[in-house]
Amino acid sequence: MHTVAVLALDQVIPFDLSTPLEVFARTRLPDGRTAYQVRVCAERPQVDAGTFTLTAPWALDALAAADTIIVPGTADPAAPISPAVRDALRAAAKDGTRIASLCTGAFPLAATGLLDGLRATTHWVAADLLAATHPEIEVDPDVLYVDNGQILTSAGAAAGLDLCLHMIRSDYGSAVAADAARLSVVPLEREGGQAQFIVHPHTPTPQGSALEPLLGWLQEDLGRELTLADIAARAGLSTRTLIRRFRDQTGVTPLQWLHRARVRQAQHLLETTAHSVERIGAQVGFGSPTAFRDRFKRTTGVSPQAYRRAFGPLS
Template identity: 85%
Template sequence: MHTVAVLALDQVIPFDLSTPIEVFSRTRLPDGRHGYQIRVCAERPEIDAGAFTLRAPWGLKGLDGADTIIVPGTAAPTAPLAPAVRDALRAAAADGTRIASICSGTFPLAATGLLDGLRATTHWIAAGLLAATHPEIEVAPDVLYVDNGQFLTSAGAAAGLDLCLHMIRRDYGSSVAADAARLSVMPLEREGGQAQFIVQDHTPTPRGSTLEPLLIWLQDNLGSNLTVDEIAAHAGTSTRTLIRRFRDQTGTTPLQWLHRARIRQAQHLLETTCHSVERIGAQVGFGSPTAFRDRFKKTTGVTPATYRRTFS
């Protein structure tokens, strides 16, 4: 039997805490035995969980000998990590313990230095903050989870469930993981590389900016095969000036902005219409259905058909 220690920090997010407890505690082996023993650990006997106070039966000593440690999300991701917690996690890592984080739990795990030089993820809304506060980490903002072997990180709470199922599959195989997924009413096939379904502003630039009229024109002409020179000519400026203004005001290039706008419009059409994938691809400016499917999957991590089934 594997031992999973769930580490509760101050202002722990209750759902992120309960997810691994529920998933691992329900896991059964083919002979009916429990697959995991659960320990809820904390630095102090009582932990602030926002709406209530959490009592942790195990102290930090409960991390000793655990096969896996889970660090749930916290509502205070940039709060200083207590030295005792930091030292306990480092000691566990030195012993070879697998350590995983859910959502903003990546921040306290990153504060230990254990993720330095590695690829990691967190909820998309906090990915920029993670990259800014821990530049030594390669932040992957658009995946469900990242498995580095000993250290694993996941995006939001739902992605934490994906990560738990992934670890069960690593420990006991696909059959046991599939049973755990069915009990959680979750699909097993969502892989870590699948993109987070990130909510983005329709127009990624402030109203009133000098680019706003041009961006409206681009949005109205998504189906046209526009070049940078044609965009610059419409804007009445040189190509070099156009690219500079785009980078200054949107953080990207004209063609990259146009590509993202096309994908956003395709997402909207997949959600709200019954139009065929081929028609939508042509409507938003992709030269062929194959090109549309390839670019859509590269951007979102799923096919247009899968996206429609999920969100229509």
Template identity: 85%
Template sequence: MHTIAILALEQVIPFDLSTPIEVFSRTRLPDGRPGYQVRVCAERPEVDAGAFTLRAPWGLEALRTADTIIVPGTADPALPLSPVVRDALRAAAANGTRMASICTGTFPLAATGLLDGLRATTHWSAADLLAAAHPDIEVDPDVLYVDNGQILTSAGAAAGLDLCLHMIRRDYGSAVAADAARLSVMPLEREGGQAQFIVHKHAPAPQGSTLEPLLTWLQDNLGSELALIDIAAHAGTSTRTLMRRFREQTGTTPLQWLHRARVRQAQHLLETTHHSVERIGAQVGFGSPTAFRDRFKKTTGVSPHAYRRAFS
């Protein structure tokens, strides 16, 4: 039987904690035997879980004998990691224990240094904070989870369920994982990644940027066919200078910014109107329905039709 140790840190998010408990505890092998033994552990007997106080039956000694350690999310990603917990996680990793995080649980896992040089994800709203705090980690905010072999990370709370099902499939195969998915009323694999949920509220340029007037003009002209030379002409500069300023102030190119703004507007129209996909694509400035579908899926991870089904 595979042993799962779920590490409850201070300000643990209850849903992130309960998801792996529920999924792994109910997993059954073809002969009816349980696939996992689940142990909830913590540095101290009682843990603040926001609306209630959690009493953990196990201490950190449970980490030494676990086959897998799961770190749920915490309400405060910036909360310092206890040196005792850090050392315990490092020691377990050195012994080959599989490590996984759910949502902002990536932050305490990152604080151990175990994610340095690896690709990882977390909730999209905390991805920039993770990248800034841990520049040695390749942060991917678009996916539901990342599997590096021994160390795995997942996005928001629901993506933690995707990750749990993925680990069950790794451990016992697709049939057992499919049964676990059915018990959770969940597909074994969800279409798309985290990108479809990301909300881009503002243009990615610092306040007071010299590009603000140009960005406003671009936003007002999403439906027009604009080439790089057209944008440079409106800005009164060369294409080379425009590219340099854009990268310096927004971190992207003018056309990439424009494509992203068009997709963002298309998302709004898919959510709030009954217009056809073809009409929306033309309305936001894509030259053909095929170009619109390709760009939309590349940006969000799902087709316009799938996005509408999920969010309209």
């Protein structure tokens, strides 16, 4: 039997705590045996969970006996972790224990140094804070979860469920994971693959940057047909210099920035209007409906129609 230790920190998010408890505890093997033993562990017997006080049956020393440790999200991601928690997680990692964070649980996990040099994710609302606080981590705000092998991280609450099912599939195969998904009344593979549904009302613009006027000009009318040469001419730069400055200041090329801005504007239109997908694609500057659907799905993980079904106006 596989042992899962759920680490309860102060201000733990109740949903993030209950998700692994429910999913792993209810998983059964084909012969009916229990697949996981689940233990709630904490530094102190009583844990402040905000809306209630939690009693943890196991102390931190139980982490050493676990095959998997889950670090749920916390309501205060900036809160420091105690040396005892830090040392217990580091020791478990040194022994090869699998450690996974859910949502803002990436913050206490990052504080141990175990995410240094790795790709990781968290809830998209907190992704910028994680990147600013821990620049040594490659923060990817666009995915549901990241599996680095021993160390795993997930995005928001529902993505934590996706990650738990992913780990069950890794441990026992797709059939057992599919049964666990059915018990949770969710698909084993959620539509959208591994993309978070992120709504950005505006494409980020580096304030005070020399590119700010150019980015503002691009944002004014995303429906224009523009080439790299057009953008470079507007900036008064060579295409090579433009690309270099864009990468330095935004992390992407000019055309990548433009494509993302167009997709984000399309998200807004899909949420707030009844315009056809074809009309929206044209409005935001894609040359054909096929190009729009392809770019939208590559960026968000779902088709425009699926996005509208999830977030569009009620009819």
